[in-house]
Amino acid sequence: MAFQLVPSNTKIDFVQFRGIAQIFSTLAIVGSIAAFFTLGLNFGIDFRGGVTVEVGPAPGQVFTEQSLTDAREATGQLGLGDVQVQTIGGTAGAEDGIVVSVEAISEEDGGQERQAAVAGEVQEVLRQALGAEIEMRRVDSVTPTVSGELVQAGVTALVVAIGLMLVYIWFRFEWQFSIGAILALTHDVILTIGVFCITQFEFSLAIIAALLTIIGYSMNDTVVIYDRIRENLRKFKAMDLKDVVNLSVNQTLGRTIMTSLTTLLAVVSLFLFGGEVLRGFSFALIWGVIVGTYSTVYIASPLLLMTGVKRDWTPGGSAANAEADARP
Numbered sequence: 400m401a402f403q404l405v406p407s408n409t410k411i412d413f414v415q416f417r418g419i420a421q422i423f424s425t426l427a428i429v430g431s432i433a434a435f436f437t438l439g440l441n442f443g444i445d446f447r448g449g450v451t452v453e454v455g456p457a458p459g460q461v462f463t464e465q466s467l468t469d470a471r472e473a474t475g476q477l478g479l480g481d482v483q484v485q486t487i488g489g490t491a492g493a494e495d496g497i498v499v500s501v502e503a504i505s506e507e508d509g510g511q512e513r514q515a516a517v518a519g520e521v522q523e524v525l526r527q528a529l530g531a532e533i534e535m536r537r538v539d540s541v542t543p544t545v546s547g548e549l550v551q552a553g554v555t556a557l558v559v560a561i562g563l564m565l566v567y568i569w570f571r572f573e574w575q576f577s578i579g580a581i582l583a584l585t586h587d588v589i590l591t592i593g594v595f596c597i598t599q600f601e602f603s604l605a606i607i608a609a610l611l612t613i614i615g616y617s618m619n620d621t622v623v624i625y626d627r628i629r630e631n632l633r634k635f636k637a638m639d640l641k642d643v644v645n646l647s648v649n650q651t652l653g654r655t656i657m658t659s660l661t662t663l664l665a666v667v668s669l670f671l672f673g674g675e676v677l678r679g680f681s682f683a684l685i686w687g688v689i690v691g692t693y694s695t696v697y698i699a700s701p702l703l704l705m706t707g708v709k710r711d712w713t714p715g716g717s718a719a720n721a722e723a724d725a726r727p
Contacts, residue, residue, distance in 0.1 A: 420697035431593020443603030457532035473528035579702035613687030
């Protein structure tokens with residue numbers, strides 16, 4: 400007998416809670432927008448420009464609080480303006496490291512050439528302060544011009560992805576489905592940005608990649624349920640649309656939960672053991688899987704009750720019953 404995490408004959412009335420879900424989502428969106436304008440995103444070096452140097456301890460040694468103090472004093476003497484020095488967790492099996500971030504250098508002050516020189520200066524003073532045997536794990540240098548281009552490219556990627564999803568759903572199903580899908584995707588992106596504002600995890604290009612992954616994951620989940628709704632609309636032409644939506648969500652519930660749990664097992668492991676570099680990326684995926692599953696069930700599917708869909712999917716079918724089905 401096959402193992403079933405969720406019974407195949409569940410009859411949960413998901414649509415019943417659509418009002419509560421809509422209120423919750425509206426408040427969450429408003430809170431996310433407020434957090435964006437008050438707290439803001441903690442942009443990484445990819446977007447704000449500058450120099451980042453990550454070092455690890457010498458073999459057989461560990462960094463202490465005194466090591467962090469020494470690193471701060473050494474880099475502070477360089478007169479580089481806003482310099483941030485902090486400890487981070489190492490990658491799996493590695494000791495904790497120290498990361499030094501230096502603000503971007505404008506073109507008037509030397510631009511890219513000066514920034515490259517600064518990276519070398521930071522490495523040298525860290526060797527002097529912490530020991531010549533320390534491990535240089537990572538050196539990143541991004542000019543303000545490049546960081547501005549990356550911001551523009553990142554936003555463009557998100558907009559294009561959502562736009563193409565809109566077109567895909569429109570052609571795959573019909574416009575009523577596309578509205579629900581795009582609102583759910585936009586909901587997921589806004590809430591993810593909001594939680595990054597609140598947690599102040601570093602927002603880098605890796606997070607843009609995570610957002611695109613979330614969009615694809617959420618859309619895949621939505622398409623599975625939409626396809627079942629369309630199938631049930633053909634099969635149960637006299638059934639009320641509310642009951643069709645509930646039936647379809649319940650029929651795909653086992654697949655939805657199993658897919659979410661297996662994905663979470665992978666990304667939670669990445670969050671716990673992937674090191675600081677992957678911390679923000681894996682956190683975004685964890686949040687995205689949770690909020691994407693929620694939006695598919697409580698945002699995308701119930702919205703069909705408001706937009707109405709045609710009941711007859713046979714050739715020449717019409718949307719004659721859409722108005723009646725759209726009632727609460």
